[in-house]
Amino acid sequence: MGVLRSTESLEAEIEEMRETLLRSGGIGRTQVRKAGSGSVRRRADGDSGVGDERTVCVTGGISFVGFAVVNHLLDRGYTVRLALETHEDMDKLRETEMFGEMGRDGVWAVMASVMDLESLCRAFDGCVGVFHTSSVVDPGGLSGYSKHMAQMEVRAAELVVEACVRTQSVRRCVFTSSLLACIWRENSTSRSSRRPTIVDENCWSDQRECRDKKLWFALGKTMAEKAAWRAARGRDVKLVTVCPALVTGPGFLRRNSTRAQDMLTEGLLATVDVEKVAEAHVAVYEAMSSTACGRYICYDHVIRSGQEAAELERQLGLPNRVSRDAHADYPTWVELSNRKLSRLLSSGRRRCTYDIYSITQE
Numbered sequence: 001m002g003v004l005r006s007t008e009s010l011e012a013e014i015e016e017m018r019e020t021l022l023r024s025g026g027i028g029r030t031q032v033r034k035a036g037s038g039s040v041r042r043r044a045d046g047d048s049g050v051g052d053e054r055t056v057c058v059t060g061g062i063s064f065v066g067f068a069v070v071n072h073l074l075d076r077g078y079t080v081r082l083a084l085e086t087h088e089d090m091d092k093l094r095e096t097e098m099f100g101e102m103g104r105d106g107v108w109a110v111m112a113s114v115m116d117l118e119s120l121c122r123a124f125d126g127c128v129g130v131f132h133t134s135s136v137v138d139p140g141g142l143s144g145y146s147k148h149m150a151q152m153e154v155r156a157a158e159l160v161v162e163a164c165v166r167t168q169s170v171r172r173c174v175f176t177s178s179l180l181a182c183i184w185r186e187n188s189t190s191r192s193s194r195r196p197t198i199v200d201e202n203c204w205s206d207q208r209e210c211r212d213k214k215l216w217f218a219l220g221k222t223m224a225e226k227a228a229w230r231a232a233r234g235r236d237v238k239l240v241t242v243c244p245a246l247v248t249g250p251g252f253l254r255r256n257s258t259r260a261q262d263m264l265t266e267g268l269l270a271t272v273d274v275e276k277v278a279e280a281h282v283a284v285y286e287a288m289s290s291t292a293c294g295r296y297i298c299y300d301h302v303i304r305s306g307q308e309a310a311e312l313e314r315q316l317g318l319p320n321r322v323s324r325d326a327h328a329d330y331p332t333w334v335e336l337s338n339r340k341l342s343r344l345l346s347s348g349r350r351r352c353t354y355d356i357y358s359i360t361q362e
Contacts, residue, residue, distance in 0.1 A: 058070055271300060
């Protein structure tokens with residue numbers, strides 16, 4: 001699933017990945033497992049078994065977040081199996097030099113569609129954990145995300161969790177959602193109140209509000225995450241979701257945000273570095289055997305002033321899309337909370353109390 005990438009977009013993404021590898025020390029450090037010169041070693045059909053505790057599969061491994069998660073997993077000593085949608089994705093990975101003569105060890109690749117249950121089961125077979133980092137790829141940012149893509153993302157979430165359940169080796173799944181699945185609620189803030197409204201992991205975006213405002217990306221993330229929770233309920237697989245804010249980092253100027261002005265006005269516009277997002281994914285996964293459960297909001301910084309918004313505009317390359325007034329300060333009607341993730345990252349030893357979520361079909 002996804003959309004066709006232009007040549008310019010593809011080249012930009014390849015360069016982005018190459019820069020990420022250089023920063024992580026991936027190129028020039030180890031030898032790569034491969035079937036032949038310039039090719040990626042694929043898992044043989046029929047391989048099965050209980051699964052290696054350090055073997056995981058990542059869907060969307062060529063996305064901005066997915067690629068960072070893969071690198072963080074490799075740094076932690078995991079063997080990573082990339083579930084790729086198309087041969088174009090495979091070609092892109094080769095061009096990043098991840099699979100070159102001096103690429104990174106521990107990376108495998110299989111062809112699997114998130115819309116095909118059987119191919120997902122084959123890709124997950126032998127892995128203990130699955131990271132579902134992305135379903136829909138939009139090289140133009142969120143601007144081209146449509147209502148149809150939202151429906152596709154929901155179906156992909158259902159199939160990924162179902163494949164985890166059906167695959168004997170898989171015990172855990174980390175699902176990448178979005179802060180946008182938490183914040184869009186009708187009349188969610190009381191501006192007359194002396195205390196701000198807290199937005200945390202128990203908050204869900206209102207689907208009717210998203211439809212009315214044509215917030216298809218927020219709608220897709222909300223519906224997909226709820227679908228994943230429904231699919232995992234009472235099943236023999238443990239699910240945790242990570243809800244990152246607007247993801248930033250080298251190259252992120254090619255990805256933009258929608259409704260940024262509204263989010264800024266309400267005190268809901270937050271950012272997070274892609275490396276922090278990757279760290280959160282792996283930390284949550286490693287704590288799932290003991291403490292980690294439920295949802296985790298992930299952000300670094302909340303944009304509070306017009307000056308900060310103007311700087312974000314500059315980095316995004318989107319003038320006049322975030323702040324109407326570079327000198328304005330914005331009231332705090334709401335307070336975002338990432339305390340749950342902060343506690344896990346600082347200690348990882350808190351006893352898990354399962355959150356109660358309203359995930360009924362809307």
